[in-house]
Amino acid sequence: MPHGNIEHVNITVTDPDRSLHLFEKLLGWKERWRGPSMLGGRTIHVGDEDNYLAIYTNDEVKGGFSKSVPLNHVGLQVDDLDAAEQVVLAAGLKTFSHSDYDPGPRSFYFFDWDGIEFEVVSYE
Template sequence: MPKRRLEHANISVTDPDRSAALLKDLLGWHERWSGPSMGNGRTIHVGGEDNYVSLYTSEAVAGDYRKGQPLNHIAFMVDDLDAAEAVVVKHGLEPFSHGKYEPGPRTFYFFDWDGIEFEVVSYE
């Protein structure tokens, strides 16, 4: 069977350094690459060995996104949901919609500075 997985997601943010710092702190990821990109932009790839999030910005990126247009949210799985929530709060963001779903995960959501919604999930 061929190996299939999500390799990366590319999102536009107003401050890729700030977003990268959050993802590194929240997920233990590292910067895989950064540099100039299309449209006189700048991109940072932050992730692990098998996947990453590409954080793109340019003068055209205004932020202030609305949920569901076109993205509903990006979800990350962590071992320790309480520690993850502390990281989100430390970065000045507000967790909401805490839940527990049977038989699956505990979860919470947060919006970043640009209005992008993230879900954090733990199966522990």
């Protein structure tokens, strides 16, 4: 039986550098690569040695995406949920839907500047 994992997720944003800095602080990730996209525009890869976010933009990206069109949210796992929330708040973003239920993880959600929803979870 095959085994796999998500190697990367590609998101479209209005300001890739702003998103890069958020994910560096939130997840301890580093910029892996940046350059022109094959279809125009530019992309930054931020992540660790196993997985990453590809953060894409072009001159036509205006932001303001709608939840569930077509993506519901991206789940991010951290080792310190309280510290992660402080990073999100310091970036000027709002958190919501905090949960702490058994046997699930503690979590909260936030929308980035472009309307992309993220869930941050911790199994601490």
